[in-house]
Amino acid sequence: MTTVLAAGVFDLLHYGHIRYLEEAKKIGGLKTRLVVIVARDETVRRLKGIDPIIPEDQRRAVIEALKVVDEALLGFEDMDLDRVIQQIKPDIVVVGHDQDTIGAQVEKIKKARELDFRIIQISQFGEDDLNSSSKIKRRIVEGARTRS
Amino acid sequence: MTTVLAAGVFDLLHYGHIRYLEEAKKIGGLKTRLVVIVARDETVRRLKGIDPIIPEDQRRAVIEALKVVDEALLGFEDMDLDRVIQQIKPDIVVVGHDQDTIGAQVEKIKKARELDFRIIQISQFGEDDLNSSSKIKRRIVEGARTRS
Numbered sequence: 507m508t509t510v511l512a513a514g515v516f517d518l519l520h521y522g523h524i525r526y527l528e529e530a531k532k533i534g535g536l537k538t539r540l541v542v543i544v545a546r547d548e549t550v551r552r553l554k555g556i557d558p559i560i561p562e563d564q565r566r567a568v569i570e571a572l573k574v575v576d577e578a579l580l581g582f583e584d585m586d587l588d589r590v591i592q593q594i595k596p597d598i599v600v601v602g603h604d605q606d607t608i609g610a611q612v613e614k615i616k617k618a619r620e621l622d623f624r625i626i627q628i629s630q631f632g633e634d635d636l637n638s639s640s641k642i643k644r645r646i647v648e649g650a651r652t653r654s
Numbered sequence: 655m656t657t658v659l660a661a662g663v664f665d666l667l668h669y670g671h672i673r674y675l676e677e678a679k680k681i682g683g684l685k686t687r688l689v690v691i692v693a694r695d696e697t698v699r700r701l702k703g704i705d706p707i708i709p710e711d712q713r714r715a716v717i718e719a720l721k722v723v724d725e726a727l728l729g730f731e732d733m734d735l736d737r738v739i740q741q742i743k744p745d746i747v748v749v750g751h752d753q754d755t756i757g758a759q760v761e762k763i764k765k766a767r768e769l770d771f772r773i774i775q776i777s778q779f780g781e782d783d784l785n786s787s788s789k790i791k792r793r794i795v796e797g798a799r800t801r802s
Contacts, residue, residue, distance in 0.1 A: 518667075518790070519665050519666075519667045519716065520708065520712065520716070521708075521712040521715050523714055524715065524716060524719045541741065556797065557797075559790055559793055559797070560668065560669075560790070564668065564669040567669055568667065568668070568672060568673065570667055571672045571720050571721055571722065572719050572721065573719055573720065573721050606778060626789040642666070642707055642708070642768055643794050643798070644790050645707055646707055646794045646795060647795055647798040648795060649704065649705075649707075652789070
């Protein structure tokens, strides 16, 4: 059994998220347990300066409702990746195309703790404008302006 | 095997959708195949006067990625429920709390064709503001106004 760890905010779930998670699971091979860390509201607020639209419990429940996901957990309040990695003991940590900061943090933890999991960054799928929560939000806001 | 049919637009997937689909599947009992009809862009445009944010293929793929869903199909271009029902041959048609129009149409088809499936309307879950795509959109728009 290979444990693959992925993470994200997943504020407005879209097809790009699912492709990312499916790709993460595929990397682990046939017998893979995909564990997904869903960022806490507090973490999003601190890192992005805005509240997520959907509260953390619902974001977590939606991710765990996906076929491809074996377990979805809320991140620690202080986004302590070190503790997450020690708890999940992943064989592979998959980092999204827009998660460079997380990738660097994971790399640092790996070195500091002399762990031997693999870190794999997944490239973006296509050029689709709707494979991004912020682009979806922009489209909603623009639609409202046009109508008002 | 009980076939349960559910339908919706599912423009921005949220926890309320998942609760609705889980409830639909539960109604069918242990051996249930849950088939979900996802409304076409053209149908949404005609009925609501606005384009969905997420295109139909992606809305369908996201619904089929849910554990609870066995099959997700795009509706016919003209939302011909009669044809959908003849194709799927449901034992139960589950109608959402906000789908009175669909419920009435299904009832009419059932009578006209003398079919014996059950029609069950599910009540809304809780008072959560975020169990509605339009409320989610409103929150996104309001957030943008506050910041601009």
